[in-house]
Amino acid sequence: MQNFEFHNPTKIVFGSATIPRLADLVPGDARVLILCGGASAEKNGTLAEVRTALGERLVQEFGGIEPNPTYETLMHAVEQVRREKLDFLLAVGGGSVIDGSKFVAAAVNFPADPWEILLSHGQQVASALPFGTVLTLPATGSEMNSGSVITRRATQAKLAFMSPHVFPQFSILDPTRTYTLPPQQIANGVVDAYVHIIEQYLTYPVGGMAQDRFAEGLLQTLIEIGPQALATPDDADVRANLMWVATLALNGLIGSGVPQDWATHMIGHELTVAHGIEHARTLAIVLPSLLNVQRADKRAKLLQYAARVWQITSGDEEQRIDEAINRTAQFFESLGVKTRLADYGLARAAIDPLLAQLEAHGMTAIGEHQNIDLPVSRKILEGAL
Amino acid sequence: MQNFEFHNPTKIVFGSATIPRLADLVPGDARVLILCGGASAEKNGTLAEVRTALGERLVQEFGGIEPNPTYETLMHAVEQVRREKLDFLLAVGGGSVIDGSKFVAAAVNFPADPWEILLSHGQQVASALPFGTVLTLPATGSEMNSGSVITRRATQAKLAFMSPHVFPQFSILDPTRTYTLPPQQIANGVVDAYVHIIEQYLTYPVGGMAQDRFAEGLLQTLIEIGPQALATPDDADVRANLMWVATLALNGLIGSGVPQDWATHMIGHELTVAHGIEHARTLAIVLPSLLNVQRADKRAKLLQYAARVWQITSGDEEQRIDEAINRTAQFFESLGVKTRLADYGLARAAIDPLLAQLEAHGMTAIGEHQNIDLPVSRKILEGAL
Numbered sequence: 001m002q003n004f005e006f007h008n009p010t011k012i013v014f015g016s017a018t019i020p021r022l023a024d025l026v027p028g029d030a031r032v033l034i035l036c037g038g039a040s041a042e043k044n045g046t047l048a049e050v051r052t053a054l055g056e057r058l059v060q061e062f063g064g065i066e067p068n069p070t071y072e073t074l075m076h077a078v079e080q081v082r083r084e085k086l087d088f089l090l091a092v093g094g095g096s097v098i099d100g101s102k103f104v105a106a107a108v109n110f111p112a113d114p115w116e117i118l119l120s121h122g123q124q125v126a127s128a129l130p131f132g133t134v135l136t137l138p139a140t141g142s143e144m145n146s147g148s149v150i151t152r153r154a155t156q157a158k159l160a161f162m163s164p165h166v167f168p169q170f171s172i173l174d175p176t177r178t179y180t181l182p183p184q185q186i187a188n189g190v191v192d193a194y195v196h197i198i199e200q201y202l203t204y205p206v207g208g209m210a211q212d213r214f215a216e217g218l219l220q221t222l223i224e225i226g227p228q229a230l231a232t233p234d235d236a237d238v239r240a241n242l243m244w245v246a247t248l249a250l251n252g253l254i255g256s257g258v259p260q261d262w263a264t265h266m267i268g269h270e271l272t273v274a275h276g277i278e279h280a281r282t283l284a285i286v287l288p289s290l291l292n293v294q295r296a297d298k299r300a301k302l303l304q305y306a307a308r309v310w311q312i313t314s315g316d317e318e319q320r321i322d323e324a325i326n327r328t329a330q331f332f333e334s335l336g337v338k339t340r341l342a343d344y345g346l347a348r349a350a351i352d353p354l355l356a357q358l359e360a361h362g363m364t365a366i367g368e369h370q371n372i373d374l375p376v377s378r379k380i381l382e383g384a385l
Numbered sequence: 386m387q388n389f390e391f392h393n394p395t396k397i398v399f400g401s402a403t404i405p406r407l408a409d410l411v412p413g414d415a416r417v418l419i420l421c422g423g424a425s426a427e428k429n430g431t432l433a434e435v436r437t438a439l440g441e442r443l444v445q446e447f448g449g450i451e452p453n454p455t456y457e458t459l460m461h462a463v464e465q466v467r468r469e470k471l472d473f474l475l476a477v478g479g480g481s482v483i484d485g486s487k488f489v490a491a492a493v494n495f496p497a498d499p500w501e502i503l504l505s506h507g508q509q510v511a512s513a514l515p516f517g518t519v520l521t522l523p524a525t526g527s528e529m530n531s532g533s534v535i536t537r538r539a540t541q542a543k544l545a546f547m548s549p550h551v552f553p554q555f556s557i558l559d560p561t562r563t564y565t566l567p568p569q570q571i572a573n574g575v576v577d578a579y580v581h582i583i584e585q586y587l588t589y590p591v592g593g594m595a596q597d598r599f600a601e602g603l604l605q606t607l608i609e610i611g612p613q614a615l616a617t618p619d620d621a622d623v624r625a626n627l628m629w630v631a632t633l634a635l636n637g638l639i640g641s642g643v644p645q646d647w648a649t650h651m652i653g654h655e656l657t658v659a660h661g662i663e664h665a666r667t668l669a670i671v672l673p674s675l676l677n678v679q680r681a682d683k684r685a686k687l688l689q690y691a692a693r694v695w696q697i698t699s700g701d702e703e704q705r706i707d708e709a710i711n712r713t714a715q716f717f718e719s720l721g722v723k724t725r726l727a728d729y730g731l732a733r734a735a736i737d738p739l740l741a742q743l744e745a746h747g748m749t750a751i752g753e754h755q756n757i758d759l760p761v762s763r764k765i766l767e768g769a770l
Contacts, residue, residue, distance in 0.1 A: 001399075001400075001622060001625040001626065001629070002400070003399060003400025003401065003403065004397075004399050004400065005396065005397065005398050005399070006396070006397040006399070007394075007395075007396035007397065008393070009392075009394040010392075011390065011391070011392035012389075012390065012391040012392065012641075013390050014386075014388060014389050014390070014391070014641070014642060015386075015387070015388025015389065015642075016388065018388065207622035207625070207626065208626075209606045209609070209610070209626045209630070210602060210603060210606055210626065210629055210630050210633055212602075213598075213599075213601075213602025213603070213605060213606060214598075214599055214602055216598075216602070217595060217597075217598025217599055217601070217602050218595060218598070220598060221594045221595055221598060224594070225594070237386060237592035240386040240592070240642075241386065241592065241593075241594045241595065244386070244595055244642070245594070245595050248595055253638075256397075256399070257399060257400075257625075257629070
């Protein structure tokens with residue numbers, strides 16, 4: 001096992017009817033900015049519950065944070081916080097709203113151009129406004145980690161930052177809030193969480209036995225509940241498990257002390273920026289092909305994944321690896337998430353521009369061995385045609 | 386899944402050669418009290434490393450904290466902290482030293498008789514001195530939780546308290562520090578961690594799928610590495626996994642959202658108080674018999690435990706449960722930890738006084754259903770003769 005540090009101070013308040021806990025969780029004298037996305041939090045009553053719980057506090061709202069939240073939009077929230085002297089942020093939504101709120105929290109008192117936060121990957125962040133979240137969409141894990149991904153529309157850049165200052169102080173996870181989500185968002189959430197786990201698990205063995213078992217347990221759970229979450233949207237236990245698994249998938253725990261990959265995300269980000277394909281769908285496109293192309297480097301873990309997650313024990317090693325990769329893609333497809341570039345209208349001509357983007361964003365040596373250079377990324381994209 | 390709150394702010398610094406990190410982790414102007422147990426931390430060089438890392442800070446020491454740390458001993462440390470105006474505690478040792486340090490941290494500024502901390506199970510604790518730990522013995526998980534068990538010699542009471550104020554600020558987990566531990570302490574640590582997991586897992590199903598998978602993964606890991614930890618004491622990976630698994634076994638994660646038992650601990654505590662049997666050994670005595678006596682209530686989880694942890698799939702249900710319980714006891718025995726009261730020189734005559742102690746300490750309705758009353762405890766103890 002590798003040396004590691006693990007520190008996750010976010011308080012999780014989990015379960016049905018937990019939104020009223022905001023009354024205690026948010027300081028009584030806070031000047032609050034609620035950040036949210038589209039109209040669903042209003043429509044399904046979540047925002048009304050939040051407003052009630054905040055009671056007499058000064059509360060303002062900032063709506064319209066888009067999927068793949070943009071610097072351009074978020075800077076308006078930064079201005080509002082500065083202008084109105086607000087001092088506590090409350091993100092009500094999914095990963096995009098929470099990622100955006102982390103950027104706002106870090107940007108408000110940032111002494112230079114806040115885009116530097118992204119360019120420095122968060123290292124220049126010395127403080128942030130305190131904030132909490134009310135999660136409405138299980139997927140990204142942002143509710144219990146210190147990472148954020150922001151897109152700059154002007155330059156077509158989608159960059160990540162991390163900082164210990166942007167852990168949410170608390171996150172309220174009420175699974176009943178997910179009942180009304182469209183099936184496509186649930187399917188995306190399952191795929192997103194699945195690939196988060198794979199990025200931290202499917203590399204090479206370093207003897208992280210608990211990390212492996214945890215990752216395998218989360219993957220098995222997603223395989224079991226993914227289809228159920230689509231078939232029976234108001235199954236409380238299924239939605240509760242989906243919500244908690246998606247959080248555990250990226251709260252730092254299973255990635256502690258083990259190598260991590262993240263190349264699927266880096267390539268996927270370029271697909272989103274260039275073609276507007278939803279984040280999770282880009283992962284479903286890239287991952288199976290990446291596993292196939294990197295099968296030599298990932299051999300030992302692919303065999304372990306085949307055996308422990310998919311119970312594949314017959315056939316020679318290459319066959320077992322093939323079957324594990326196929327089962328992975330079939331799982332995504334079974335949720336209605338297509339895994340081929342062609343399914344999204346993209347052909348071979350799309351590849352060169354994507355490689356140019358990877359180069360422009362410095363993504364020329366990615367993956368757990370930093371050996372996915374542009375020619376390997378080309379192979380991965382060609383394998384996904 | 387049940388509603389839950391999870392909050393664990395302890396920073397883990399894990400790996401070899403991490404003790405020098407104390408230089409950053411302890412405030413530069415801290416007036417430090419190092420708390421430790423017997424002579425081993427001095428003998429194996431850990432204390433010297435700690436002193437070096439603390440540099441020019443004012444540092445005092447308090448040694449001699451015993452296994453099952455006592456109120457009587459710890460109150461001397463409380464007096465020293467008060468007298469010398471110390472403001473930061475550093476526990477260097479295993480669970481007893483850390484539990485003891487938690488009590489000292491809570492007692493120093495406690496406005497009444499500190500024994501009230503135990504009598505109120507921690508609810509009266511409104512603040513505590515900050516403290517960190519350097520773990521030398523993987524077993525109790527105290528390095529990453531807010532619980533503590535203290536014994537009062539005068540009244541033969543062994544009581545627990547919990548308080549969010551006594552999470553360690555940080556814990557340094559250096560697996561190489563465990564190489565020189567006596568085999569008996571390693572065996573006890575494996576059993577202790579194993580039973581911690583069982584107490585939170587082997588109750589009744591509530592659909593906590595991730596919690597179940599995590600618990601099963603930790604149990605499987607202990608079954609795999611327990612014998613190796615004894616056979617090859619300086620296997621870095623085995624000791625690293627043992628240390629991290631023991632921490633994860635009781636840091637609140639696997640117990641969130643699920644029912645918990647803890648009757649094995651409650652009965653075991655009385656065996657320690659009355660007969661001085663080491664904590665882990667009392668658990669090894671009580672657990673197999675308790676599982677057998679409670680097999681109806683625990684039926685579904687016992688079958689799941691048999692299948693997923695021990696891969697027992699043949700035989701009828703009663704046979705599978707029998708085999709899972711037997712394999713559990715055999716696992717403890719294989720580590721040199723005896724599982725029968727007779728192995729410790731105790732016969733039927735010992736049972737009545739133990740029941741009287743349980744009654745005196747209010748332990749008359751324990752377990753996940755609070756249905757282990759004194760007659761059931763009698764059956765459990767008789768089954769362990």
